[in-house]
Amino acid sequence: MKFFSLILSVGVLSVIQSYGFSVFGVAPNLALSAVVAASFFAANFFEGIFLVLLASLILKFGSGFETGILTFALIGAVIAIAAKFIPWRYFAGNLIALVIAVLLFYAFLNPGLILSLVFAKELFLDIVASSLIFAFLYFLWQDK
Amino acid sequence: MKRYILAVSIIILIIVIFFTGFFFKKERFFDENIQLRKENENLKAELQKYQILSIKYQEPTDGYLTVKVFSTYPFNVKSQITVNVGEAQGVKKLMPALFGRNILLGQVIEVSKNYSSIQTIFDPGWQLPVRIGEKEINGLLQGGNEPKITFIEKDKPITVGDAVYSAKQGFPLGLKVGEISEIKESAPGVFKEAVLTTPFNIGALREVEILLQ
Numbered sequence: 001m002k003f004f005s006l007i008l009s010v011g012v013l014s015v016i017q018s019y020g021f022s023v024f025g026v027a028p029n030l031a032l033s034a035v036v037a038a039s040f041f042a043a044n045f046f047e048g049i050f051l052v053l054l055a056s057l058i059l060k061f062g063s064g065f066e067t068g069i070l071t072f073a074l075i076g077a078v079i080a081i082a083a084k085f086i087p088w089r090y091f092a093g094n095l096i097a098l099v100i101a102v103l104l105f106y107a108f109l110n111p112g113l114i115l116s117l118v119f120a121k122e123l124f125l126d127i128v129a130s131s132l133i134f135a136f137l138y139f140l141w142q143d144k
Numbered sequence: 145m146k147r148y149i150l151a152v153s154i155i156i157l158i159i160v161i162f163f164t165g166f167f168f169k170k171e172r173f174f175d176e177n178i179q180l181r182k183e184n185e186n187l188k189a190e191l192q193k194y195q196i197l198s199i200k201y202q203e204p205t206d207g208y209l210t211v212k213v214f215s216t217y218p219f220n221v222k223s224q225i226t227v228n229v230g231e232a233q234g235v236k237k238l239m240p241a242l243f244g245r246n247i248l249l250g251q252v253i254e255v256s257k258n259y260s261s262i263q264t265i266f267d268p269g270w271q272l273p274v275r276i277g278e279k280e281i282n283g284l285l286q287g288g289n290e291p292k293i294t295f296i297e298k299d300k301p302i303t304v305g306d307a308v309y310s311a312k313q314g315f316p317l318g319l320k321v322g323e324i325s326e327i328k329e330s331a332p333g334v335f336k337e338a339v340l341t342t343p344f345n346i347g348a349l350r351e352v353e354i355l356l357q
Contacts, residue, residue, distance in 0.1 A: 020347070044147070046150040050154055061226065065162060
Protein backbone atom coordinates (compact mmCIF):
# COMPACT_ATOMS: atom_id res chain seq x y z
CA MET A 1 0.00 0.00 0.00
CA LYS A 2 2.84 2.35 0.89
CA PHE A 3 4.64 1.56 -2.35
CA PHE A 4 1.39 2.07 -4.25
CA SER A 5 1.03 5.57 -2.74
CA LEU A 6 4.59 6.35 -3.89
CA ILE A 7 3.80 5.12 -7.41
CA LEU A 8 0.66 7.25 -7.41
CA SER A 9 2.50 10.39 -6.22
CA VAL A 10 5.33 10.05 -8.73
CA GLY A 11 2.98 9.00 -11.54
CA VAL A 12 0.49 11.81 -11.08
CA LEU A 13 3.15 14.52 -10.78
CA SER A 14 5.05 13.19 -13.81
CA VAL A 15 1.86 13.27 -15.87
CA ILE A 16 1.16 16.84 -14.73
CA GLN A 17 4.69 17.84 -15.71
CA SER A 18 4.48 16.07 -19.06
CA TYR A 19 1.43 18.14 -19.93
CA GLY A 20 3.43 21.35 -19.53
CA PHE A 21 2.34 22.61 -16.10
CA SER A 22 3.99 25.94 -15.31
CA VAL A 23 3.73 28.72 -12.76
CA PHE A 24 4.16 32.23 -14.19
CA GLY A 25 5.99 30.76 -17.16
CA VAL A 26 8.38 28.65 -15.10
CA ALA A 27 7.90 24.91 -15.21
CA PRO A 28 8.86 23.15 -11.98
CA ASN A 29 10.50 19.77 -12.30
CA LEU A 30 7.65 17.99 -10.53
CA ALA A 31 8.83 14.52 -11.52
CA LEU A 32 12.28 15.04 -10.00
CA SER A 33 10.75 16.63 -6.89
CA ALA A 34 8.42 13.65 -6.46
CA VAL A 35 11.16 11.10 -7.10
CA VAL A 36 13.49 12.72 -4.54
CA ALA A 37 10.77 12.92 -1.87
CA ALA A 38 9.54 9.38 -2.57
CA SER A 39 13.10 8.00 -2.36
CA PHE A 40 13.05 8.69 1.38
CA PHE A 41 9.95 6.53 1.81
CA ALA A 42 10.88 3.67 -0.51
CA ALA A 43 11.61 0.44 1.32
CA ASN A 44 14.79 -0.22 -0.66
CA PHE A 45 16.58 1.22 -3.62
CA PHE A 46 14.88 -1.21 -6.02
CA GLU A 47 11.64 0.63 -5.28
CA GLY A 48 13.42 3.95 -5.70
CA ILE A 49 14.84 2.98 -9.08
CA PHE A 50 11.46 1.65 -10.19
CA LEU A 51 9.90 5.04 -9.36
CA VAL A 52 12.61 6.89 -11.30
CA LEU A 53 12.06 4.69 -14.35
CA LEU A 54 8.30 5.07 -14.09
CA ALA A 55 8.70 8.87 -14.16
CA SER A 56 11.16 8.56 -17.08
CA LEU A 57 8.66 6.49 -19.04
CA ILE A 58 5.88 9.04 -18.50
CA LEU A 59 8.14 11.97 -19.37
CA LYS A 60 9.63 10.42 -22.51
CA PHE A 61 8.63 12.78 -25.28
CA GLY A 62 9.82 11.18 -28.47
CA SER A 63 10.60 7.87 -30.09
CA GLY A 64 14.36 8.42 -30.16
CA PHE A 65 17.01 8.16 -27.47
CA GLU A 66 16.82 11.25 -25.25
CA THR A 67 19.81 12.43 -23.27
CA GLY A 68 17.53 14.49 -21.02
CA ILE A 69 15.66 11.36 -19.95
CA LEU A 70 18.90 9.41 -19.47
CA THR A 71 20.25 12.24 -17.29
CA PHE A 72 17.00 12.33 -15.32
CA ALA A 73 17.08 8.55 -14.79
CA LEU A 74 20.74 8.52 -13.72
CA ILE A 75 20.37 11.42 -11.28
CA GLY A 76 17.14 9.94 -9.90
CA ALA A 77 18.82 6.55 -9.45
CA VAL A 78 21.77 8.13 -7.62
CA ILE A 79 19.38 10.00 -5.31
CA ALA A 80 17.28 6.84 -4.76
CA ILE A 81 20.39 4.99 -3.60
CA ALA A 82 21.89 7.93 -1.66
CA ALA A 83 18.60 8.55 0.19
CA LYS A 84 19.22 5.36 2.13
CA PHE A 85 22.55 6.65 3.40
CA ILE A 86 21.84 10.34 4.03
CA PRO A 87 22.48 10.83 7.75
CA TRP A 88 20.54 14.07 8.26
CA ARG A 89 17.01 14.29 9.51
CA TYR A 90 14.68 13.31 6.73
CA PHE A 91 13.16 16.71 5.90
CA ALA A 92 16.51 18.48 5.66
CA GLY A 93 17.91 15.50 3.77
CA ASN A 94 15.08 15.80 1.23
CA LEU A 95 15.80 19.50 0.64
CA ILE A 96 19.54 18.98 0.28
CA ALA A 97 19.08 15.98 -2.02
CA LEU A 98 16.67 17.98 -4.16
CA VAL A 99 19.00 20.96 -4.51
CA ILE A 100 21.86 18.64 -5.47
CA ALA A 101 19.63 16.78 -7.96
CA VAL A 102 18.42 19.97 -9.67
CA LEU A 103 21.97 21.37 -9.77
CA LEU A 104 23.29 18.15 -11.29
CA PHE A 105 20.45 18.08 -13.76
CA TYR A 106 21.25 21.54 -15.09
CA ALA A 107 25.01 20.97 -14.84
CA PHE A 108 24.66 18.05 -17.27
CA LEU A 109 22.10 19.55 -19.60
CA ASN A 110 22.66 23.30 -19.65
CA PRO A 111 25.25 24.60 -17.18
CA GLY A 112 24.93 28.13 -18.57
CA LEU A 113 21.46 28.41 -17.03
CA ILE A 114 22.58 27.75 -13.45
CA LEU A 115 23.35 31.40 -12.83
CA SER A 116 20.12 32.62 -14.41
CA LEU A 117 16.93 33.81 -12.74
CA VAL A 118 14.99 31.02 -14.44
CA PHE A 119 17.06 28.44 -12.58
CA ALA A 120 16.49 30.20 -9.23
CA LYS A 121 12.75 30.35 -9.87
CA GLU A 122 12.59 26.70 -10.88
CA LEU A 123 14.64 25.64 -7.86
CA PHE A 124 12.28 27.55 -5.58
CA LEU A 125 9.23 25.87 -7.13
CA ASP A 126 10.93 22.48 -6.97
CA ILE A 127 11.66 22.96 -3.26
CA VAL A 128 8.05 23.93 -2.60
CA ALA A 129 6.73 20.95 -4.58
CA SER A 130 9.11 18.45 -3.02
CA SER A 131 8.42 19.73 0.51
CA LEU A 132 4.68 19.38 -0.03
CA ILE A 133 5.04 15.85 -1.38
CA PHE A 134 7.39 14.95 1.46
CA ALA A 135 5.00 16.37 4.05
CA PHE A 136 2.08 14.51 2.46
CA LEU A 137 3.91 11.19 2.47
CA TYR A 138 5.29 11.80 5.95
CA PHE A 139 1.88 12.40 7.50
CA LEU A 140 0.41 9.51 5.55
CA TRP A 141 3.00 7.00 6.77
CA GLN A 142 4.54 8.44 9.94
CA ASP A 143 3.04 5.87 12.30
CA LYS A 144 2.98 2.93 9.96
CA MET B 145 9.40 -12.48 -4.35
CA LYS B 146 8.45 -8.80 -4.41
CA ARG B 147 12.09 -7.90 -5.03
CA TYR B 148 12.27 -10.25 -8.04
CA ILE B 149 9.13 -8.73 -9.52
CA LEU B 150 10.64 -5.27 -9.02
CA ALA B 151 13.94 -6.28 -10.59
CA VAL B 152 12.18 -7.74 -13.65
CA SER B 153 9.99 -4.60 -13.93
CA ILE B 154 13.09 -2.41 -13.74
CA ILE B 155 14.78 -4.35 -16.55
CA ILE B 156 11.65 -4.16 -18.72
CA LEU B 157 11.34 -0.40 -18.07
CA ILE B 158 15.01 0.19 -18.96
CA ILE B 159 14.55 -1.70 -22.24
CA VAL B 160 11.34 0.16 -23.11
CA ILE B 161 12.71 3.62 -22.21
CA PHE B 162 16.17 3.43 -23.74
CA PHE B 163 16.09 0.71 -26.37
CA THR B 164 12.70 1.02 -28.05
CA GLY B 165 10.81 3.78 -29.81
CA PHE B 166 7.95 3.68 -27.32
CA PHE B 167 6.66 6.89 -25.79
CA PHE B 168 3.34 8.24 -24.59
CA LYS B 169 1.89 10.66 -27.08
CA LYS B 170 0.93 13.81 -25.21
CA GLU B 171 -1.85 15.67 -26.90
CA ARG B 172 -2.34 18.78 -24.83
CA PHE B 173 -5.38 20.94 -24.45
CA PHE B 174 -4.90 23.75 -26.90
CA ASP B 175 -5.18 27.03 -25.15
CA GLU B 176 -7.54 29.32 -27.01
CA ASN B 177 -5.74 32.35 -25.65
CA ILE B 178 -2.50 31.23 -27.23
CA GLN B 179 -4.25 30.80 -30.56
CA LEU B 180 -5.83 34.26 -30.35
CA ARG B 181 -2.53 35.82 -29.33
CA LYS B 182 -0.84 34.10 -32.23
CA GLU B 183 -3.38 35.48 -34.70
CA ASN B 184 -3.15 38.94 -33.14
CA GLU B 185 0.65 39.06 -33.22
CA ASN B 186 0.68 37.82 -36.80
CA LEU B 187 -1.74 40.47 -37.96
CA LYS B 188 0.37 43.08 -36.17
CA ALA B 189 3.53 41.75 -37.82
CA GLU B 190 1.84 41.80 -41.20
CA LEU B 191 0.72 45.42 -40.72
CA GLN B 192 4.19 46.45 -39.59
CA LYS B 193 5.86 44.85 -42.56
CA TYR B 194 3.78 46.93 -44.98
CA GLN B 195 4.85 50.07 -43.13
CA ILE B 196 8.39 49.40 -44.20
CA LEU B 197 8.09 50.86 -47.63
CA SER B 198 11.34 49.79 -49.18
CA ILE B 199 11.34 46.24 -47.92
CA LYS B 200 9.17 44.45 -50.36
CA TYR B 201 8.16 41.47 -48.35
CA GLN B 202 8.97 38.24 -50.11
CA GLU B 203 5.86 36.16 -49.96
CA PRO B 204 7.09 32.57 -49.87
CA THR B 205 5.95 30.60 -52.86
CA ASP B 206 6.18 27.19 -51.23
CA GLY B 207 3.86 25.95 -48.56
CA TYR B 208 3.88 25.98 -44.82
CA LEU B 209 3.75 22.90 -42.69
CA THR B 210 1.93 23.29 -39.40
CA VAL B 211 3.54 20.97 -36.88
CA LYS B 212 3.10 19.99 -33.25
CA VAL B 213 5.73 20.82 -30.67
CA PHE B 214 6.94 18.20 -28.22
CA SER B 215 7.50 19.41 -24.74
CA THR B 216 11.16 20.25 -24.31
CA TYR B 217 13.01 18.70 -21.43
CA PRO B 218 14.00 20.31 -19.14
CA PHE B 219 11.14 22.65 -19.73
CA ASN B 220 12.88 25.89 -18.87
CA VAL B 221 15.46 25.49 -21.57
CA LYS B 222 14.22 27.55 -24.49
CA SER B 223 17.09 27.12 -26.92
CA GLN B 224 15.70 24.10 -28.74
CA ILE B 225 12.33 22.54 -29.47
CA THR B 226 11.41 19.26 -31.10
CA VAL B 227 8.55 18.87 -33.54
CA ASN B 228 6.66 15.85 -34.80
CA VAL B 229 7.71 15.97 -38.46
CA GLY B 230 10.88 14.97 -40.21
CA GLU B 231 12.33 13.82 -43.50
CA ALA B 232 9.24 11.78 -44.27
CA GLN B 233 7.17 14.98 -44.32
CA GLY B 234 9.66 16.93 -46.43
CA VAL B 235 11.46 18.82 -43.67
CA LYS B 236 15.09 19.66 -44.36
CA LYS B 237 17.89 21.23 -42.37
CA LEU B 238 18.03 25.05 -42.21
CA MET B 239 14.33 25.55 -43.00
CA PRO B 240 12.89 28.51 -41.06
CA ALA B 241 10.42 27.80 -38.28
CA LEU B 242 7.70 30.39 -37.74
CA PHE B 243 5.14 31.41 -35.16
CA GLY B 244 2.12 31.90 -37.38
CA ARG B 245 3.34 32.93 -40.82
CA ASN B 246 4.99 36.25 -40.13
CA ILE B 247 7.10 35.78 -37.02
CA LEU B 248 10.44 34.01 -37.05
CA LEU B 249 10.98 31.50 -34.28
CA GLY B 250 14.09 29.58 -35.30
CA GLN B 251 15.61 27.21 -37.78
CA VAL B 252 15.62 23.46 -38.28
CA ILE B 253 19.01 22.08 -37.27
CA GLU B 254 18.45 18.35 -37.07
CA VAL B 255 16.12 16.11 -39.03
CA SER B 256 15.22 12.51 -38.30
CA LYS B 257 12.70 10.39 -40.11
CA ASN B 258 9.67 11.54 -38.16
CA TYR B 259 10.83 14.39 -35.98
CA SER B 260 13.11 17.42 -36.17
CA SER B 261 14.91 19.76 -33.80
CA ILE B 262 14.59 23.51 -34.12
CA GLN B 263 17.18 25.92 -32.80
CA THR B 264 15.26 28.91 -31.47
CA ILE B 265 16.29 32.53 -31.20
CA PHE B 266 16.84 31.86 -27.48
CA ASP B 267 19.89 29.76 -28.25
CA PRO B 268 23.03 31.67 -27.20
CA GLY B 269 24.71 30.42 -30.38
CA TRP B 270 22.07 31.93 -32.66
CA GLN B 271 23.02 35.04 -34.64
CA LEU B 272 20.91 36.73 -37.25
CA PRO B 273 21.36 39.92 -39.27
CA VAL B 274 18.28 42.09 -38.71
CA ARG B 275 16.78 45.45 -39.63
CA ILE B 276 15.09 47.67 -37.08
CA GLY B 277 12.01 49.82 -37.57
CA GLU B 278 10.85 51.83 -40.55
CA LYS B 279 14.31 53.29 -41.08
CA GLU B 280 15.69 49.80 -41.56
CA ILE B 281 18.63 50.21 -39.25
CA ASN B 282 21.08 47.34 -39.31
CA GLY B 283 21.76 45.21 -36.28
CA LEU B 284 22.79 41.72 -35.29
CA LEU B 285 20.46 39.60 -33.23
CA GLN B 286 22.35 37.69 -30.59
CA GLY B 287 20.32 34.80 -29.20
CA GLY B 288 20.15 33.87 -25.55
CA ASN B 289 17.73 33.66 -22.69
CA GLU B 290 17.21 37.39 -23.22
CA PRO B 291 17.89 38.00 -26.94
CA LYS B 292 19.49 41.32 -27.78
CA ILE B 293 20.34 43.33 -30.84
CA THR B 294 24.00 44.30 -31.02
CA PHE B 295 26.10 46.38 -33.41
CA ILE B 296 23.54 49.15 -33.80
CA GLU B 297 25.34 52.34 -34.78
CA LYS B 298 25.09 54.83 -31.93
CA ASP B 299 23.93 57.70 -34.13
CA LYS B 300 21.02 55.73 -35.62
CA PRO B 301 17.66 56.53 -34.02
CA ILE B 302 15.77 53.58 -32.65
CA THR B 303 12.93 53.64 -30.15
CA VAL B 304 11.27 51.21 -27.79
CA GLY B 305 8.55 49.37 -29.66
CA ASP B 306 10.34 49.35 -33.02
CA ALA B 307 9.78 46.12 -34.89
CA VAL B 308 12.81 43.96 -35.68
CA TYR B 309 12.94 41.99 -38.93
CA SER B 310 15.10 39.21 -40.28
CA ALA B 311 17.50 40.27 -43.01
CA LYS B 312 19.33 36.99 -43.35
CA GLN B 313 20.03 35.63 -46.77
CA GLY B 314 18.10 32.41 -47.26
CA PHE B 315 15.16 33.55 -45.13
CA PRO B 316 12.22 35.50 -46.54
CA LEU B 317 13.14 39.16 -46.07
CA GLY B 318 10.93 40.95 -43.57
CA LEU B 319 9.97 38.17 -41.18
CA LYS B 320 9.33 39.79 -37.83
CA VAL B 321 11.53 38.62 -34.95
CA GLY B 322 10.23 40.81 -32.14
CA GLU B 323 10.21 44.35 -30.83
CA ILE B 324 12.73 46.55 -29.06
CA SER B 325 11.93 46.71 -25.35
CA GLU B 326 15.00 48.49 -23.97
CA ILE B 327 17.87 50.46 -25.46
CA LYS B 328 21.33 50.37 -23.91
CA GLU B 329 23.10 53.50 -25.09
CA SER B 330 25.94 52.96 -22.66
CA ALA B 331 27.45 49.99 -24.49
CA PRO B 332 31.15 50.61 -25.13
CA GLY B 333 32.47 51.60 -28.57
CA VAL B 334 30.59 53.04 -31.51
CA PHE B 335 27.68 50.67 -31.20
CA LYS B 336 24.69 50.43 -28.91
CA GLU B 337 22.57 47.46 -27.91
CA ALA B 338 18.88 46.82 -27.51
CA VAL B 339 16.90 44.15 -25.73
CA LEU B 340 14.37 42.25 -27.81
CA THR B 341 11.00 40.95 -26.70
CA THR B 342 9.36 38.20 -28.67
CA PRO B 343 5.62 38.00 -29.27
CA PHE B 344 5.49 34.39 -28.10
CA ASN B 345 6.20 32.42 -24.98
CA ILE B 346 8.23 29.41 -26.04
CA GLY B 347 6.96 27.29 -23.16
CA ALA B 348 3.38 27.82 -24.27
CA LEU B 349 3.93 26.87 -27.92
CA ARG B 350 1.90 23.93 -29.10
CA GLU B 351 2.14 24.43 -32.86
CA VAL B 352 4.64 26.09 -35.14
CA GLU B 353 4.89 26.48 -38.89
CA ILE B 354 7.82 25.28 -40.95
CA LEU B 355 8.42 27.06 -44.22
CA LEU B 356 9.09 24.44 -46.87
CA GLN B 357 11.58 26.18 -49.13
